[in-house]
Amino acid sequence: MNDHPQQPVSYGLGRQMQVYMQGLQGQRPTLPVSPEQLEQQAKAQMSQEARGYLAGMDDTMRSNRTAFEHWSIVPRMLRDVSHRQLTTALPGMQLPVPLLLAPIGVQSIIHPDGELAVARAAAALGVPMILSTAASCNIETVGKALGETPRWFQLYWSKDLDLNASFVQRAEKAGYSAIVVTLDTLMLSWREQDIQNAYLPFLLGEGLANYFTDPIFRQSLPQAPEDNPMAAIRHFIDIFLNPALTWDQLGFLRQHTNLPIFLKGVMHPDDAQRTIDIGMDGIVVSNHGGRQVGGARGALDALPGISAAVQRQIPVLFDSGIRRGSDIIKALALGASAVLLGRPYIWGLALDGQQGVQTVLENLLADLDLTLALSGYSSLDQLDASALVHE
Numbered sequence: 554m555n556d557h558p559q560q561p562v563s564y565g566l567g568r569q570m571q572v573y574m575q576g577l578q579g580q581r582p583t584l585p586v587s588p589e590q591l592e593q594q595a596k597a598q599m600s601q602e603a604r605g606y607l608a609g610m611d612d613t614m615r616s617n618r619t620a621f622e623h624w625s626i627v628p629r630m631l632r633d634v635s636h637r638q639l640t641t642a643l644p645g646m647q648l649p650v651p652l653l654l655a656p657i658g659v660q661s662i663i664h665p666d667g668e669l670a671v672a673r674a675a676a677a678l679g680v681p682m683i684l685s686t687a688a689s690c691n692i693e694t695v696g697k698a699l700g701e702t703p704r705w706f707q708l709y710w711s712k713d714l715d716l717n718a719s720f721v722q723r724a725e726k727a728g729y730s731a732i733v734v735t736l737d738t739l740m741l742s743w744r745e746q747d748i749q750n751a752y753l754p755f756l757l758g759e760g761l762a763n764y765f766t767d768p769i770f771r772q773s774l775p776q777a778p779e780d781n782p783m784a785a786i787r788h789f790i791d792i793f794l795n796p797a798l799t800w801d802q803l804g805f806l807r808q809h810t811n812l813p814i815f816l817k818g819v820m821h822p823d824d825a826q827r828t829i830d831i832g833m834d835g836i837v838v839s840n841h842g843g844r845q846v847g848g849a850r851g852a853l854d855a856l857p858g859i860s861a862a863v864q865r866q867i868p869v870l871f872d873s874g875i876r877r878g879s880d881i882i883k884a885l886a887l888g889a890s891a892v893l894l895g896r897p898y899i900w901g902l903a904l905d906g907q908q909g910v911q912t913v914l915e916n917l918l919a920d921l922d923l924t925l926a927l928s929g930y931s932s933l934d935q936l937d938a939s940a941l942v943h944e
């Protein structure tokens with residue numbers, strides 16, 4: 554089954570046959586295979602607060618999905634797709650698959666093992682993970698759980714420059730190989746469900762592991778967070794909100810790390826050009842999964858214009874609305890080098906911890922591998938806009 558050394562048996566045909574063979578022994582998949590059913594089942598077992606926090610603006614999330622529906626793959630036939638290549642090259646690194654786990658904060662509200670369960674699943678499959686600044690488990694502990702698996706660190710740029718530098722240095726020391734600075738969350742949006750539930754996990758001290766373990770953060774407090782958590786939370790809120798941030802301040806990061814720096818949340822070609830002008834290494838086209846700007850453009854609709862502006866000078870990554878293998882193919886054909894998976898792995902986490910995340914990833918990679926082959930492509934670099942029509 555696995556005659557190609559670069560392809561683990563769990564992709565494509567291997568995964569498909571494994572599931573059918575288990576069916577012959579009376580076993581059914583433990584998690585829903587369809588993303589829609591997975592979402593429904595996961596939400597049904599979450600607390601109202603966790604479900605509300607995971608939500609986004611309905612209209613922007615709908616735009617994200619509609620954008621995918623307007624592009625169709627045009628399959629090509631008889632092109633020998635017996636050996637597929639899912640690796641993708643980014644500056645200074647080779648990714649085993651064109652997929653990374655998007656930074657998602659405060660996973661302890663979804664499952665008690667949170668980011669650790671996700672890291673173990675990522676490590677089992679070699680899928681790179683991006684750890685959020687607002688994680689419920691710290692940079693070093695998650696780094697250890699990942700072993701040799703590639704990991705990136707997502708930075709929320711706070712008002713405290715020394716703290717930003719400290720986070721990046723900790724990430725570098727713990728083996729993280731890129732920094733992702735998120736631009737679209739300098740403040741939290743008007744989140745209707747959270748407001749209705751009067752719930753924000755950070756105010757309960759959740760999702761602050763990186764802050765509470767940081768020497769720079771700790772030295773700004775009157776007392777240690779363990780002794781006076783409310784003072785620590787108040788200081789966090791004070792420095793987190795940073796609406797005054799501008800492009801010219803990002804250069805500071807360059808002086809503090811040699812790691813590649815990606816800017817996440819770019820939705821306009823001029824902002825993509827600005828990213829190149831200030832010497833950054835990559836872009837993540839994203840509207841934060843429809844969580845920040847209501848009435849915003851679907852992220853995939855922004856991708857062709859940004860790819861055209863960037864002209865492959867730096868890699869363009871993509872997220873917001875990836876649910877199936879065909880979605881990944883569409884994003885890659887429109888110029889992305891890789892995609893970030895958001896909520897689907899969190900639904901797997903909610904339903905079955907580490908195993909749930911692993912199953913979601915195995916299914917998605919199998920779907921990607923088969924859809925790529927059946928569309929007539931054997932490697933990702935063959936994909937371009939000619940693989941699609943817009944209708």
Ligand SMILES: Cc1cc2nc3c(=O)[nH]c(=O)nc-3n(C[C@H](O)[C@H](O)[C@H](O)COP(=O)(O)O)c2cc1C
Nearest residue numbers: 607655656657658685735841842872873874895896
């Ligand atoms: C509950 C939740 C928390 C998130 N936390 C972060 C975060 O801490 N940092 C960040 O850059 N993006 C965060 N994101 C955005 C994701 O990285 C990603 O952009 C988004 O989930 C992609 O959309 P999708 O979920 O529709 O695939 C979060 C998203 C969700 C759903």
Ligand SMILES: CCCCCCC(=O)C(=O)O
Nearest residue numbers: 658687738741755793844
């Ligand atoms: C006040 C802390 C906000 C952290 C934001 C985490 C995030 O990106 C999201 O909820 O979305």
